[in-house]
Amino acid sequence: MQDYFQVGVITSTHGLKGEVKVYPTTEESRRFDDLCGQKVYAGRDGSLEELTIVSVRYFKKQVILRFAEKNNIDEVSSLRQARLLISREQALPLEEGEYYVADLLGLKVVADDGRELGILTDVLTTGANDVYVIGRQGQSDLMIPAIRQCVLKTDLEAGEILVHLLPGLEDL
Structure with missing residues (x-):
């Protein structure tokens, strides 16, 4: 069983203050509101970087996030195309007979x-x-x-x- 679930893909940077645009891959895009203040993981090439979401905004079909650990465009540019993951414990609960x-x-x-x-x-x-x-x-x-x-x-x-x-x- 998987330990982490993908909720989005970081597509690009947004502005100069360290925000990123995320394409949500979860059925519930407003789910990101619940993740504000929580740890998430940027995954690429088998490695995970732990990040804390501090702000969430929505623009068209994308989510704009800012992380506590990143404060400018230079610090978030390396996150482009990374998968945004959450832990199994953060996943929405399932009903009987449902599976991730x-x-x-x-x-x-x-x-x-x-x-x-x-x-x-x-x-x-x-x-x-x-x-x-x-x-x-x-x-x-x-x-x-x-x-x-x-x-x-x-x-x-x-x-x-x-x-x-x-x-x-x-x-x-």
Whole structure:
């Protein structure tokens, strides 16, 4: 299971006083208000830099943040293109039967007839329901709607998702 979850990507600097623009990758962009005053992590090349958010503003589809540890444009310019991460403890709580996408990625997907279908490589968010993208060796990806009729069991401990393929899904 993942220890850190991505909530955004630092796209560029903003102004001269050490602010950065962040493209949110969380479904709840106002989530950054809750992170003000808390520690977050800028991740790049396997290393993490701990930062404390001291101000949050919203501009168009981006979030403008300032960190306590950075006071000018020179200090934040190295953060460009870094992933902005939070700890698992800071993540929003889940309801029964819900999972963090980061925990699902990489799980083996097995059909209820015993066939191993592949590895979950992505989760697409649509208006109606999520769609699981299953990477298959030497074949095109298989897409399965993340609905109760298709996703029968998710077992994080075993690293496996059991699915039922509705007629015609493999033909798409």
